[in-house]
Amino acid sequence: MTFLRNPLLALTCFLSLLLGGCGGGSSDDRITIGVAFETLQTEYWVAGFDAIKAELEKRDIRILEAIADSDSNRQLQQIKTFVTRRVDGIIMVPKDAKTSIPAIKAANEAGIPIVLFNRIADREGVEFVGVQADNFALAKATVDYMVEKARETGRKHKAMVVLGDMGDHNAIGRRDGFFAAIDGNEDIIEVVARVPSEWNQEKAQAGVVNAFQANPDISFLFTSSDFLFPSIVSALKAADKYHKIGEPGHVILGGFDGDATAWQMMQDGYLSATGVQDVYFEAEASVQAILDLLEGKEVPELIRDPGFVIHQSNMEAMKDRMWGAVISSGN
Amino acid sequence: MNKKLGLRCLNNAPLLLFATVFLLLGLASDRFLDWQNLLNIGVQSSSTAIVAIGMTFVLLTAGVDLSVGGVMFVAVAVAGKMIYSGQPLWLSFLAALVVGIIAGVINAFFVTRMKIAAFVVTLAMLFFARGFGLWFTQTRAMNMPDKVTAIGTSSVLGIPIPLLVLAVVCIAAHLTLSRTPFGRQIYAVGNNSDHARKAGISVTRNLFIVYVICGACAALAGLLALTQTGAVSPSFGENKEFSAIAAAVLGGTSLFGGRGKILPGTLFGAVLIQTVENGLVILNANPYLYPIITSLIIFFAILLDSIRSRALESFHRRPIRPTDFQTNP
Structure with missing residues (x-):
């Protein structure tokens, strides 16, 4: 080990081992x-x-x-x-x-x-090749389901939409999907509050509290992402508006993403529907697209994740494809 | 007389701006001036106001603490994990405050002992705290049990608990700055640290304490926000440093140190930002207008502050020659 007495040599050996360990010189x-x-x-x-x-x-x-x-x-x-x-x-x-x-x-x-x-x-x-959920279509399908449930109540509803970051394409697609679903259903849905959250829990909570202050009779709420639900639920509880489906005072709730909180709310009977991005489809499609491009195959510029709407009627059948439910089950 | 009135108006510019915004929103919607809505504004401002109070201490010394958002996140992440594991609330909250204080001590150590610029140290702490928090939570949101949100929605004698906490912090901070030798020393350090040192003030000790106060305030603000949102999410406290600095500056605190107050200054700054956002939701304004209106008000407030500073400077300036020199040599 005498060579280690030479600091320069020792440093060179150390760096070589380090780089080798990092895989930089791998012949894989x-x-x-x-x-x-x-x-x-x-x-x-x-x-x-x-x-x-x-x-x-x-x-x-x-x-x-x-x-x-x-x-x-x-x-x-x-x-x-x-x-x-x-x-x-x-x-x-x-x-x-x-x-x-x-x-x-x-x-x-x-x-x-x-x-x-x-x-x-x-x-x-x-x-580039884009792999993306159809935010517009999925949000519209989710809100369509909510509107159907609202129509079943036989009365008119005041609605609130919690928006995401206005500079995010996904957030804009979801917003537009929401309004497209409302369009033509103004006889039973009146949108009275548009709450910008900037994807921030505190802003969402404050916005929902303020919207209920201005319109205490809001009974229809769609959020552009499920991850805002804890704040929204906190605000709903503070306004005594958090009740299960079928109970008096229930607010029809809908979301987007399909996370673990949404799954829990759905199981507990509070959430009517959420638009699920099929994360497993998107992952597989992304990897496959790279491999196809490497092989010189034709790949479309945009691969659409069709996603799906999970709701109270199909939740048991669809839960294995909902990533939030998969996380919850610990798989 | 007119000059005195003008001076008084300029000195209370933040308050006048606040009153104007309040009046305009009140005229636009009858719901806005509802007592419950006023309480809502107070509760929703509490978290930002407490971070801004801590930030004011640091800004008064001509420093800055960019780590508050990250500290908020890591403090509530620790509290959240403890609550999840069945620890009592008081112990979990205490642990969060200790985390805030430790972060403040680390910031203070590097700023005062290693003489590294506060901007660099606290920016590094911001990234470290956020990274640590993400690792600690594994980027999983933690939804809190109802007993946590019950604190944020409960009242004592009709006053919401977050407002009471804010009031205690505000009064304590105000009295500290205005009535104690430590408070006076902070202003002295911010005005000119060399002069302060020559006057026998321990600049290092004062700087150390303000960063610790700021860390503790960030953790406390995080806990207040947690009792309202009911969840520790990976984006918790994100960009809070900007809201805190904006609130302090809106309230008249100078970024160059030595000037600023908690009451009414910083408190009104924090409440003003929340008032605008509250009013816009009440009016169901176009979401694209939110950043435009908020930034215009912040710009206007800073413009007013700049005019005020120049006017006060010229008012207090001593003439080199007596003005009656010509007439009465």
């Missing part, structure tokens, strides 16, 4: 895919991340992971690192529609196929 012939998520700050993104990793492991594909913590510059650097490490493909959740374009361009210039998972970017001189 397997396909490598870089997975870059903007954030892991909601259960949905965690479920998506886990689903992609499971899909890659199932196909014996090597994975490089990166989380940008909502920073588009950091995401750009992460994508450039993927390019430097010569990955075979990239699956990315962009920060938003605009700021992610340089990152996509970096992958395009290196000739690396890139798939955007669940959230797509503007196609301004860049090429």
